[in-house]
Amino acid sequence: MSLTESSAIDIAKTASLASRRLATLTNTDRNDALTALHDALAENRDVILEANARDVEIATQAAESGDLSHSILKRLDLSRAGKYDDMLQGILSVRDLADPIGNVTLKTLLDDGLLLERVSCPIGVLLIIFEARPEVIANIAALAIKSGNAAILKGGKESTESFVAISKVISGAISETQVPEGSVQLVKTRDIVSSLLAQDSLIDLVIPRGSNDLVRFVKNNTRIPVLGHADGLxxxxxxxxxxxxxxxxxxxxxxxxxxxxxxxxxxxxxxxxxxxxxxxxxxxxxxxxxxxxxxxxxxxxxxxxxxxxxxxxxxxxxxxxxxxxxxxxxxxxxxxxxxxxxxxxxxxxxxxxxxxxxxxxxxxxxxxxxxxxxxxxxxxxxxxxxxxxxxADGMRYGFGTEVGISTNKIHTRGPVGLDGLTIYKYRLRGNGHRACDYSQGDRTWKHESLPL
Incomplete structure (x- = not known):
């Protein structure tokens, strides 16, 4: 993980390149990175909680003056009973889940020597924009790495101290593993959000986590598919x-x-x-x-x-x-x-x-x-x-943790865990097979379903 102030296009390009490398890593490589991430966050608990306390102090003053909602203040506090331990456990729970990549969900013999498979694969590059909730950084880093996706994270100003501290710890941990450091990037400046939302050729999915205003702003200002919900009514x-x-x-x-x-x-x-x-x-x-x-x-x-x-x-x-x-x-x-x-x-x-x-x-x-x-x-x-x-929660559903809740009716719904961060591709293995042979009647299809 890196804390970056690069331009939007450079950030997106770095993430895109990292996603290609991530997609080729073994499950063991990705799991080793999650173990390192967990251990580093556990060892640096006091440093991170001190940084979070500074955020909470500022946010408390803002809430008392009416400039910040009390619900956001509650979500910001990492010292709330069990919250930090839940964050750590979430990383291990994700690590211990089955590998979501490379799973064959369809296998069809189209003809002798011509085999079609549908295989799960990463989505690619995720842009996650969130308010408060500093644990989101660790949750998403774990889910992104395990699912083979690169992630760009933008936190709200109310959690700046927390996510800077967490990002430094995670960056150091990941640098010692096979996972490219550019796989998870944090951006600080608010001005860059609009530019990132314009990178539809490099970013594959946007996940906003926060207020109704945030979600609606994202949906109204990007051509990138958006996964999320505005309200929890x-x-x-x-x-x-x-x-x-x-x-x-x-x-x-x-x-x-x-x-x-x-x-x-x-x-x-x-x-x-x-x-x-x-x-x-x-x-x-x-x-x-x-x-x-x-x-x-x-x-x-x-x-x-x-x-x-x-x-x-x-x-x-x-x-x-x-x-x-x-x-x-x-x-x-x-x-x-x-x-x-x-x-x-x-x-x-x-x-x-x-x-x-x-x-x-x-x-x-x-x-x-x-x-x-x-x-x-x-x-x-x-x-x-x-x-x-x-x-209705990813941890309680057994997903390890979640990247958010989706009320969409395409791709995935409800708490979005590893499966929601994968898509699929079709792989076809042949031996010089030609489509024209079938259209001209020289060969006939078998279309035989095979056991997975």
Missing amino acids: CSAYLHLDANPDVAVKVIVDAKTDYPAACNSLETLLVHEDALNSVFPLVAKELMDKGVCLRCDVRAKAALEGISTPAGLLQDAVDSDYRTEFLDLILAVKTIPATGPAGSAVEAAMAHINLHSSKHTEVIITETKDIADTFMNGVDSAGVFWNASTRF
């Missing part, structure tokens, strides 16, 4: 037969485990027949943890009989159901048993498909058929049954 539907214990555990965890995360719950849809049974139990647990409930008229009325802390029960407005709060705020809406959209589950699906950002949605029910209908009908990257939205 996750919803849960509480069906009439929901198990109360399951409902409380799942919904409270989804909202309060880490409210600033993109996979935290933002909207709760409640079947009208659950308003006076399961919903009050859920609402009480949420408010006991400081969650402000913004309810429609019927949901608010259902809570009149329970003690509610001052200020935590409010009237909802339409925009609440389209808002990613990233805070201890939850919008609540009643779903009628029947209506213009059909049954309650159909109405819940219709609401989610209209308002959701297509990240992750949950249904709480004891009925498999209802759950299956919901999971088939909701058009999101993740659809869960009786499980918290917080499981």
Whole structure:
């Protein structure tokens, strides 16, 4: 990894050349680099945390003055319980995954001596633009190296001290391995972003990680394919037969485990027949943890009989159901048993498909058929049954770590791990075979599928 101030085209050319070399390395070579990366970050923990503390101090002042959101501040702090260790473990988890490169997914004998294979291969050069989240540097370096991709990283100004410290450590570690140092480059200056986004002949994929404004800026200013999501507007539907214990555990965890995360719950849809049974139990647990409930008229009325802390029960407005709060705020809406959209589950699906950002949605029910209908009908990257939205995470999916979350409907969706950073190519082996022999009828196709 190198910290560079070169021009955009020179950075992109360096990455492109490095990607060609990376694609030829063995899995052992790439794994050795990840071991070196992990060990160097572990040995330099104190140095990196000191640098991160300087970033956090400046960011705290900015948050207090209203110049920085508190959600970004939370994402910035590497000293948060277990965060640094999770970063280190993520590198080892990626290292220990199967090699994603060179896997044959199709093998066809076109004719005697003419063999076609479809083989997984790296995408090439990745441009990752992120805000806060200094651990992203290590996560992406590990994923890029393991998947044989070169990566160009641009961090936000709020994490400058952290990513400079991390980049120096990673650069020293990689220089002692077979991985080209130019495989992972960090750029500091903000002005260079627009120029990098113009390098569509050298950069193969852009991955923005940060605010809605960042993602939309990237999508509107490049011809390079973009993988990512602007919002994490996750919803849960509480069906009439929901198990109360399951409902409380799942919904409270989804909202309060880490409210600033993109996979935290933002909207709760409640079947009208659950308003006076399961919903009050859920609402009480949420408010006991400081969650402000913004309810429609019927949901608010259902809570009149329970003690509610001052200020935590409010009237909802339409925009609440389209808002990613990233805070201890939850919008609540009643779903009628029947209506213009059909049954309650159909109405819940219709609401989610209209308002959701297509990240992750949950249904709480004891009925498999209802759950299956919901999971088939909701058009999101993740659809869960009786499980918290917080499981939508690369580490928790067993991907080692993730480069981001994709709500796209091409190539890859959900947490993007190694498989999402690979594509495929077709390899054909012949022995002087000519296409004209088949068009003229001299030879006939076999098209015989072979075992992988």
